Amino acid sequence: MPGRPSRHYECMSGGIIGGKTVVELRVHGVSGTPPESLLDCPKELLHQQYGDARAGTYRRARWIDDTISPPEPGTWRRLMEVYSWGGLTSGKASRAVWVLFLPFTLINLAHWMLPPVARRRPAVVVVALLRLLALSFTLTLLLAMVVVFLDITAWQCGSLDFCSAGRGPLAFLQERSTGVRLAVAAVPLVVVIVALWIFGREQTGPKVCGALPPHAVVERGHCTPLAAQSFWNFDPSVRRLRACHVTAWTAGLGAVLLAAPVKYTHSGLVGWVNVALLTVHLVVLGLMVLATASTTITGRGGDPPRAGVHRAVMTLRGAAIGILAVSLVWVGRYGGIPDVPPDITLPALYPAIDWLAGTQVVLLVAVFAGTWLSIRGGSIAATKGGEHYRPTLKGFTGPFVALTAWLLGGGVSVGFGLWAGQILGTLAFTGKDAVDALEARAVTLHTPAGLFEDRVAAVTEPARLVVPVPYIWTAAAVVLLIAAALVIGLYLWVGVYRVRRSAIRAALRCPPPGEDRPAEPCPVEQLAPNVVEEKITRSRALASLTDLAPRVIATLAALGFVLILAIATAYCLRPTASVWRQATTTFIAGAPVAIVIGLVAVVVAAVRNRQVRRLVAILWDVATFWPEANHPLTPPSYGGRTVWDLRARMDELMRQTTDPHTGAPVENRVVLVAHSQGTIIAAAALLQCHKPHEQYPLLTFGSPLRRLYARNFPAYFGRNAMMTLKHRVRHEPRWINLWALSDPIGSWVSNDRPVYAPESPAQTSMWEVPLHTDCRILDVAQTNPDAGEYDMCPTGPICGHSGFWHRREFDKAMSVLQAVVTTGAVDTRAVARPGPEAM
Template identity: 45%
Template sequence: MADNGTVVELRVHGVSGTPPEALLGCPVEFLDQPAGDKAAGFYRRQPWIDLARDRAGDGGDGSGPAPDDRRWRRVTEAYSWGGLTSGPASRAVWVVLLPFVFVNLAHWMLPPVTRRRAADVAVALLRLIALSFTLTLMLAAAVAVMDVIVWQCVGLDYCAERWAPLTFLASLPRGVQVGLGGLVLLMLIVLLWRLGAEHIRPAGRPPSAAVLADEVPLESDTFWCPDAAVARLRACHVTAWAAGLGALTLAVPMRFGPAAPSAVLMVVNAALLTVAVVATGWNRCTARGGRGVDRLTRPLLVLRWVAVAVAALSLGWAAVAEFAAGVTYPDAPTHLPGLRGAIYALLGVQVVLFVALFAVTAWSRRGRPVLEDRSWRPTLGGYCGPVVALIGWLIGGAFSVGIGLLAAQLLGDAVVSTAAARTAVADRAAVLAGPAGFAEKAAALDAAAPLIVPPPYLWAAVAIALVIVVAVVAGLAVWWWFVPRRTRAELAAVRSEYPGEAGPDTAARARQVARARALAALSDVAVGLIAALAVLTVLVMAAMAVWYLADSGGYEALPGYAPALTRLSVFVTLALAAGLVLVAVQAYRDRQLRRLVAVLWDVITFWPRANHPLTPPCYSERTVPELRDRLAALTADPGVRVVLAAHSQGSVIAAATLLQYDEPTRDRVALLTFGSPLRRLYARNFPAYFGTGALPRLARRQPQRWINLWARSDPIGSWVCDPADRGMDEARTHVDFRLLDVTSLRPRAEGDYPPICGHSGFWTRAEYQRAITELEKTLTPSGAPTDTRAAPPPTESAE
C-alpha cells in the first residue's frame, strides 16, 4: 500500500435536498462540479482554497505545520441529488396522484416468497388494481365534468346562467355538450400520458418481479435499468382510459335513441378495453423484469393511438347522433346514463381483486419460517404491500368523492336521487308560478340547483368523517397516554447515561431528551395505527352499503339529524380534496413548499415504476448508477481511497450502490451511514429487497469497512445489525455505534443546551469525525497520518 495518497470523503445527503454548499461548508461560487448536472451532481471546493491552506500550513496564519508528503490527505466531495425530486414545478402535480404512487409502492413491499407462482399472481393482481385506479380517476372526472357540470347543471337554466362558460354550453345542442365534456377527459389522459413518459434506454432487463426468499435482487447490475414493459403498461392504461371513456359516452345516445349506430363503436371500445385488461394482467407482457415479450411493444403502442382515435370518434358520434339518428334527450334533472352502473361494476371488481390479493399473499407466505428477532420481521406480518394498496384505494376513493361533491356543491346542492332532484325543481317552479310572496319568490330564484351524485359518494363522505373522528381520538390517546407513558419509561434510561450530571439543573433537559425518544418511537407504531384506520374505513363503508341496500335502509329512513351529519361529512371530504389540490398548486408556485413535498417523494419515488406507469419518475434509476460510476472513477487511481458518508435516504442509495459494486477496487471503499432507515423502514417494509438477505450480505461485502451511527431520538434512522452499545473501534466489526442523544444535559458556556441529535444532528457531532477516522484506518497503511485540513465539517444546515 502506498505511503501517501488521497482519501475522498464523499458526502451524500438525505431528504430535503441539502445543497452542496451546506455539505461542503463553502460558498456555492467557490465550488466546482467534476461530474453531473444541476439536478444531480458531484461537487468539490475549488483547488485554490486548499492550496492556500497548504501554503499557509494551518489555514491562513502560517503558524501551523508544513505539508508532509508522507501523509494521506483527506478531501471532501458532495453528491447532491435533491434536484431530482424538488426541481421542476410541474412535479408538484403528482401530489394529486397519490393513489397511483401508493399502488406502485405496494409492488416493492410484497414479501419474499417460497412459491414463485404465488408471487407471479400477486404482482399481476397489483397491476390490475393499478389499472382500476386509473379507471377510478376517469370515472371521477366523468362524474364531475360530464355528469354534474355538463349533463345536469347545463341542462338546468337557472344553474347554467350563474356561470358564463356554462351559459355558452347551454346554447349548444345536448349531444355536442356531451361530446365536449368527454373531450376534456380525453385531454386529461393525454396530459397524464405525457407527464408519465420516459425514454427507454436499452441497457439490460431487470430481474423478475417475483422475488424468492433466497434472492437479493438489488445485487443485479440491471435492477435499475428501465424496462420496455413499463412502456407497454402505460399504453394499456391509456388504452383502457380512452376505451372506457368512449363506451361511457356512447351509453348516452344508446340509452335515448336507436342502439344500432352506436353498437358498432361500443363493441370496438369494449374490445380495446378487454385487450388492455388482458395485457395488463399478463406478466410476460407488462411485468417489470423477467422474461418479457418485447415484440408486443410496438403493437400496444399503436393500439394506444387506435383507442384514442376510436374514443374521439365516439365523442364525435355522440355530438351528432341527435341529428343523424334522431336521438331525443330528456330534460334535466337526470343523471348521466351508464355512469352509475360503471361505478358499481368497477367497485365490485376492485373488491374481488383486493380479496384475491390478500389471499394470494397469504398463500405465498406459507411454509416460510417466522423470524425469531421481531426487529427484522416484515411490517404487518408481510401484508404491508396489500395494505398500502388498500390505503391508496381509499385515498383515491376519497379524492374522487371529494371532486364529485365539490363540483356539485360549487354549482348547486348535492342530492342522491333523481326523485329528490325533480321534487326540488318542481317545488321551485311551483313557488315562482304560484301566489307566493316576494320573499318566497326571491328565495326560489336564488335556490341552489339540485345536482345528483352517486349514493356511494355520500357513504364514503360519512365514512371519511367517522374515520377522521376516530383518527383524532386515536391521535389524542397517543399524545396523552402513549407519549407520557413512554417518556417516563425513557427518563430512567436517560439519567443512567449521564451519571455525573444528575441534579435539579439537568432534570428538565433530561425530560426533553426522554420525550424526544418517546416521540421517535412513534415511528414503530404508526404503520399499525394507519393500517387499523384503513381497515376501519372499509368496514364502515361496507356496513353503510349493506344498510343502504336493506329493505329498511336508504337515506329516506335516516333520522332527523341526518342532514346535518351528511352536510358535515360532505364538508370534511370537500376540505380534504380541496386541501390536496391547494398543496399541489402552492407547491407549483413555491420552491420551498416543493422541497417539503419532495421529502415525501424522496421515499416513495426511490423505487422504479412497476405497477402504475403514470407515477413520478424514479430518481434511483439515475443516482445508483451515477454513484457507482463515480466510485469506480475515483478508485481507479491506486492512490485514492473513498469513505462514502451517507445520511438518511442517502444511506439507502449508498447501500443499493454497494450491493452491486463488484469492481476489483471495492476494498478501497468504506461506508459510513447515519440516521439510516435501512432496517427500521426499508428492511421491514421492503423485505424482499432490503431484508435479512440483503443487509447482512452488504455487511459481509464491507468487512471492517462499514460503521452505522444511530441515536434513540431519531424517528427515522436506527441501528442496522444490532442495538448493543460498543466503542467506535468495535463498530467496524459489528457495524452499529450508538450516539448519546445529547453530548451533555448541562447548558453550554453560551447559555444554551447542546442540541438533541434527532435525525439531522449527526453531521456536526464529534462522533462523525471519529467514525471517518476509524474507517480511514482500514483503507490506509497502519499508523499513516492523515491531513484533514482540506476536509471542513458540514454546516449545521446539512440534512
C-alpha cells in the same frame, strides 16, 4: 463498469489534484439539501465534477482547498465531495402536481413491500392483482372526472338555465345541444391522460441495454434482487403497461360517452353506428384488462413476450385514441341524444361506478388472501437474529398500503365530485330529490303574484345536482375515520407517549451497568440537569412512536374499509331511510371536500415556493426510489440514476492516476458518507459493487435501513441483504453506522448494544465499532467526556435525525475509516461542517 450517462462533466478547475487524496464523498438525505449547505461554501464557488443540472457531484473551488490544506508530495489529505440528487425529486415545480395522484404512487409502492414468499404461484397472482388494482385506480380517476365534467357540469347543470346562467363557458354551452356539451366537456379528460402519458414517460436513470430486471416475485432465502446488475435496467413491460392504462382510459371515456346515444337511439343507421362504436370501446377496454393481468405482457422481469405482442399493444393504443376522436365528433354531431333528455344523470355512469367499486373490493380481498397463501409455510423472519428484521404487519404491509391507496383515491374522487356539486348548486343523492325540487320550483313560479317572496326564493335557489350514491358512503366513512384518528391520536399521546416518557426518565435516573453508565453505583448527584433529562425523555419518546406508524395506518385503513362496507350494506337494506337524506348536510359532505381543498392548497404552495416543494419532495424521496411496477403514470424513479452515478463516480476516482491539469501522479481513496435516505442509495450502490477495487468504506448515520426499509421492504432490504452488504463493504471491517435513540427515522442495523463514550473504559472504543457495525451515540454531547453520560451541556442540542454532522463521533468514525484505506497521517484541515439545512 457500464457506460456513463449521456451528459458527463469532466474534471474542471475544482477537480482531482495531484498527490494522495482521501475523498469524503457525501450523500445527503431527503428534501434536496443543496451542495452549498453540505460543503459550507457559497454556490458560486462550487464546481461540478460529474453529472448534470439535476444530479451530480460537487467540490469547492480548487484554490480554497489548496489554501486551507496545501498538497504535499507523499502525504495524504482529506477533501470533500458531495453527491447532490435533490433536483431529481424537488427541482421542477411541476413535480408538486403529482401530490394529487398520490394513490398511483402508493399502489406502485405496494408492489415493493410484498414479502419474500414460500409459494411462488400465489405470489405471481398477487402481483397481477396489484396491476389490475392499479388499472382500476386509473379508471376511478376517469369516472371521477366524468362525474365532475360530463355529468354534473354538462349534463345536469348545463341543461338548466338557472344553473348555468352567468357562468361564462357553461352559459355558452347551455345554448348548444346535449351532444355538443358532452363532447366539449370530454376534452379536459383527454388532456389529462395525454399529460399523464407524457410526464409518465420521463426517465431519470440511464437507458441500459441488456438483460431484463429480476423477476417481480422474490422467494424466501434468495439473494436480494438489488444486488443484480440488471435491477435498474429499463423494462419494456413498463411501456406496455403505460399503453394499457392510456388505452383503457380512452376506451372507458368513449364507452361512457356513447352510453347515452345508445340508450336513446339504437335503431336505424345512427343507432347501428352508436352500438358499433360502443362495442369497439368495450372490446378494447376488455383487451387492456386482459393484457394488464398477463404477467408475460405487463409483468416486470421474467420472459418477454413476442415482438408482435408489443407492437399490437402499441398499435391498439393509437387506434383507441383515433376511435375516441371519431366518437367525440359523432356524439357531438350525430349521436341522437335528445336536447331535453329524460334522465336526471348521465346514463350508465352510476352503475359503472358501482361495478368498479365492487370489483376493487373483490381485488383487495384477493390480494390479502393471495399474500397469506404465498407466505404460508414458515416464519418470514430469519431464524437467527431475525426477530428485529421481522416484516411489519406480519408481511401484509403491501396489501395494507394498497388498501390505503384505494381509500385515499376514493376520498379524493368523492371530494372533487362533492366540491363541484357545491360550487354549481346543492347536493342531492337521488334523482327523486332533484325531480321533487324541480317540481316544487315550477309550482312556486306559477303561484299568484301576491306570493312574490316565494317566487324570488324559487328563482334564487340553487339547482339540486345529483351525485353518485357511493359518494355518501365514502363521505360518511371519512367523517368517522377522522373521529377515529383523533381518538387514536389521543390514545398515543396519553396512553403511549406519556407512559414511555416515564419509563425513559426512570431508566435515565439509574441506567443498567455497561449501557448508559460505568459499572459503579448511580449516585444522585451525578444525575443530568433536569432540562437535559426532559429534552432526552421527550425526544426518545417521540422517536419511539415511529415504530407504531404502520399499525396505526393499517388500523385506520381496515376501519375505513369496514365502515364503507357497513354503510353500503345499510343503505342497500333501507335505501329510502330519512337518515340518508340527512347525510346530505354540509358537515358530512364537507369532510372530503376539505381534504381535497387542502391537497390543492399544498400543490399551489409547492409550485410557488421551493421550500414547500422540498418538504413535499420528502414523500417522493421514499416512494419514487423504486422503479415503476404496478402503475406507470407516476413520477419517474430516481433510484437507478443515483445508484449509477455513485458507482461511476467512485470508479472514476479510484481509476484516476494522473492530475488532468498538471499531469502529476495522483492516488485516490474513497470513503462513502451517507445520511438518511442517502444511506439507502449508498447501500443499493454498494450491493452492486462486485469488482475487487470496489471495496469502499461506508459511514452511515440517521439510517432507516433496518427500521423502515428492511422491515417494510423485506424482499429487498431484509436481513439477508444487510448481511450481504456488510460482507460486501468489508474485506476487513469497514462499515460504521452511528445512531441515536432520539432519532425518529434512523436506527441500528445489526447490533443495538455498543455505546460510544470517549475515554470511558467501560464503553466501546470507536476503533472496535467496525467489528459491530453499529455504534449508538449519546443524545446530547458531553461537556467533559471523562464524566460519562451525566456530564452534559444543559444547552446542548438533541442529536435527533440531523445532529450527527456536528458531533465529535463523526470525526472519530471518519478517522477510523480513512485509516482502513491509507497509511500514515491525513491532513483534515479542509474538512467543513454542513450548514443547518443538511438533512
